[in-house]
Amino acid sequence: MHGHGPHRARTLGPCRGGPALEESAVLWPPDSEPGIVSPFKRVFLKGEKSRDKKAHEKVTERRPLHTVVLSLPERVEPDRLLSDYIEKEVKYLGQLTSIPGYLNPSSRTEILHFIDKAKHAHQLPGHLTQEHDAVLSLSAYNVKLAWRDGEDVILRVPIHDIAAVSYVRDDAAHLVVLKTAQDPGISPSQSLCAESSRGLGAGPLPESAVGPVEACCLVILATESKVAAEELCSLLGQVFQIVYTESTIDFLDRAIFDGASTPTHHLSLHSDDSSTKVDLKEAYDAEASTFGFPDCADAGGLPPLSCMQASPHGKAASESELSTSAAELLQDYMLTLRTKLSSQEIQQFAALLHEYRTGASIHEFCISLRQLYGDSRKFLLLGLRPFIPEKDSQHFENFLETIGVKDGRGIITDSFGRHRRAQSTTSTSTANGSRATGSPDDRSGPSEGDEWDRMISDISSDIEALGCSMDQDSA
């Protein structure tokens, strides 16, 4: 194993530059030199000129780039990268795969070793022409490379797959190298192990390199000048900062959500556990709204969340014995869904919830929800914990564990692998579904489970109605 950890880059690397030689910039491409020539050469040059003319016409026919000129250390507005994109002209040399993951992106020697090796094996071009012209399109979501002519996409790399960006000046060449995660589908040309990576260079192999070595890719680009290379690195660095910042805040939100969501009682539809008597009216206090929580009223004409609260509130107040935490959890979960899911996804969630409640298995429910939420939002599954019936809670907990979100530990380590694990033991009893009984003054009445059931039904119906109203709005 290499020493850097997985490249599914929660470790978003800053742009690193190799040492730049203090030379004057080399013209790109080199100018032609006119002069007095023989008739033979005249014919030859005529042909050359014709080709140059065509190439020139080709260049002038190319569409203008959607770009911005940065004077470093100037920075681009974050919105430009979040809601828009920036294009830069580069030359695409190629992508090297099955590179040892412990390659040091700050090491000019290591990077050039692989580039030279690839050129020798004719995997990378020795000489660059206009045929290698490409457009790099950069946003907060991915780096996309397409040919300058024809616009065919060469490759697309999500930002979270980029481990590091390097600038290496090699004589006249200004190389920008992206170290990225390797697609699991790429089969290495040779078995990548400690043996084959010995050619890397000076120094002993890292201890972690014993045995199978995790592989990465190097995307090799060239820019016309040092300024262009540094500008590209700066833009990528800003993207990393935006994404890393967003991820960090998201991590904070998830930690708060998880800590707040862990029920003090196990709240199941059919639980026999007692719960404390509470005043439901208090449970639906909208205190949270004073701190600028997502506004229930939606500009798209969706019904406010308060409407969804009204019906269970009115029906259950006289009989329910749900805890304050339970009602607040429901409220919080609905608010969260509204902020994390698109309208179409909410419809899908409603459909899945309906299927589960009308007989689909917990297994199907979990799998479908996992697909709906995706990797970046799988933490939302934690919020469902209080609403899973006792009979399904074990399966649900096991499922959470398999996808790495059980008790929030998976969240903390999946997002930022180097971060320490939470030492919480809170969820132990959550896992097996058993809970301490309620306080001495609790009463467990025959209506508790029914009341809870009805409340969940009301919420489910409201979600489904929300989905229907979205259909009408979009029709």
Place this chain on the structure above:
Amino acid sequence: MRMTMEEMKNEAETTSMVSMPLYAVMYPVFNELERVNLSAAQTLRAAFIKAEKENPGLTQDIIMKILEKKSVEVNFTESLLRMAADDVEEYMIERPEAEFQDLNEKARALKQILSKIPDEINDRVRFLQTIKDIASAIKELLDTVNNVFKKYQYQNRRALEHQKKEFVKYSKSFSDTLKTYFKDGKAINVFISANRLIHQTNLILQTFKTVA
């Protein structure tokens, strides 16, 4: 000592954010003074506590005036945040059980990380790491609170749940403040929000101390 929900709310309101300078700034001063003149220090402490209770914000006003008189130019909010990490003896839970000591420890850890914000905020990479540490500390504190809930049954459970809810609310507010900060760059709002969160952390300890 058993307190009703109403009494707990009143207690919290009395020990409001504006009184934070009393325990964050003045208590350490009184502790130092006790070594010099125990009686005077205790008298002064009692007087300040009583005065602050009757006139919330008085301590802060006095401190600000002293600073003004001495022409000391400090950012009060930032300084308060730096000083707020220290344990407040009045809020520390004395029960020896592991869960309660864990609660003390987790609260202390969160306050210490929050108090480091002024040192880290100007370095984006370090500040993001600090935020991750804060996230973990918040989660661990809430997990510990849940642990105590699970293990011990209280008649004033609602008071404890209310305080937990308040803490979660201020944690979310802190997150929102950070989002705004990354757009407008106004660090002072982060300091204010962090101070509020520290205050809520102390209130959790106070609540558990009182109810337990």
